[in-house]
């Protein structure tokens with residue numbers, strides 16, 4: 001790299017006012033190393049506690065990871081201010097228009113768009129790994145009929161690991177995957193085989209969780225359909241009497257595009273979870289199950305479901321102002337708006353607006369659309385929303401499409417988790433192939449609790465002065481108990 005005469009030094013000089021010492025910290029990729037900060041040491045001040053460990057070096061405090069980069073990644077780039085989302089350099093809008101989900105999956109995981117022969121192999125290999133062991137079907141059938149499909153999907157992925165002992169580093173050795181980084185081809189083969197298995201089986205598990213709820217038999221995966229075409233077949237085929245299943249092309253295309261949009265989003269909550277869990281070198285099935293658990297939360301993958309529930313609650317456009325008054329009074333959250341990174345426009349929401357039109361032409365217009373549009377219009381003009389840079393995110397529109405396509409509300413997170421397996425696996429693969437090895441992720445904390453104290457014998461203990469409701473367990477109701485039992489065990493007093 002050429003160094004120009006007037007190029008400023010790529011470093012940060014900080015002065016520790018406690019000691020008067022000055023430190024020069026190198027800046028790389030516009031970041032400083034947190035371990036360089038640790039070199040800044042001082043004697044404890046009178047207000048420091050022993051637990052502040054002042055002599056051991058300055059710590060970086062960043063609750064909720066507001067400004068902490070935890071990896072170097074080549075996978076996805078997001079520019080939140082300009083509304084840019086690129087997979088391996090390709091703008092999301094181009095991929096939605098020109099690519100398909102399986103091709104985009106290859107791009108995300110392996111770094112380049114596949115050549116024609118590479119794509120043909122990839123499609124066929126993923127297709128070969130779509131069946132799950134029939135015992136997994138038994139596991140899913142053991143769930144209650146009304147279980148949330150994400151519970152089933154999460155359990156299904158965790159259980160899959162038990163069927164692949166050869167893929168388990170706890171049984172086959174710690175370096176089962178990380179040896180691939182130094183060119184061990186056997187290790188790389190095991191690694192890539194699990195990627196095929198997880199991608200192939202994700203729609204099968206997801207569709208089983210859907211069919212379970214309806215009491216319908218599970219369909220067998222089909223060959224010769226696209227990834228999303230096979231998924232629709234697994235969900236919808238009612239009988240195999242004669243005619244092979246052909247998905248509706250508009251719906252298949254829309255689902256495929258939604259899958260592309262949801263395939264990755266750099267180090268979001270579930271991907272960070274995947275990397276955190278992956279750093280312990282556990283098997284990839286447990287890693288993906290952990291990703292599912294993170295995605296299930298309403299602040300992450302549950303938002304499209306909550307957005308529709310919110311629109312249903314609002315009911316019609318004339319109720320929007322009253323609802324927004326509650327949002328502006330901070331009594332409610334406008335679900336489907338706001339994003340930790342996008343502070344201007346969510347490019348994914350732009351990319352799917354046209355899709356929504358295409359789907360509504362086939363399915364009929366979603367009745368909630370008018371309410372949604374009125375909400376978006378109101379939000380655009382609301383000072384509260386504008387001053388906080390709150391714009392519609394992808395979940396605001398995706399839920400409307402899913403609903404028009406007839407998916408049940410609690411299936412929406414599943415429709416997010418299946419394509420997101422690609423992102424999780426791309427990041428997991430990148431992590432396993434880190435040339436310098438995988439270090440276990442172990443964040444720090446600032447301990448602000450009690451200092452050391454002596455154990456007190458039970459008979460000498462007294463209720464803490466000023467104790468609040470948070471300082472002891474609250475009394476809970478035992479819903480399943482009968483009155484007879486409660487009386488018998490003395491948890492309610494008999495009226496004699």
Ligand SMILES: CC(C)(COP(=O)(O)OP(=O)(O)OC[C@H]1O[C@@H](n2cnc3c(N)ncnc32)[C@H](O)[C@@H]1OP(=O)(O)O)[C@@H](O)C(=O)NCCC(=O)NCCS
Pocket residue numbers: 298299300303327332333334335336337338339340341388390393394395
């Ligand atoms: C996505 C989300 C969790 C991002 O959170 P974040 O980056 O931590 O943003 P913050 O919580 O710091 O919000 C900043 C401010 O905007 C407000 N805010 C953020 N999202 C809001 C929303 N959807 N409705 C109303 N107010 C919102 C916060 O109350 C806060 O206000 P304050 O500064 O007066 O305290 C948040 O915007 C949210 O909960 N959105 C709704 C859920 C959703 O759609 N999730 C899907 C994301 S793809």
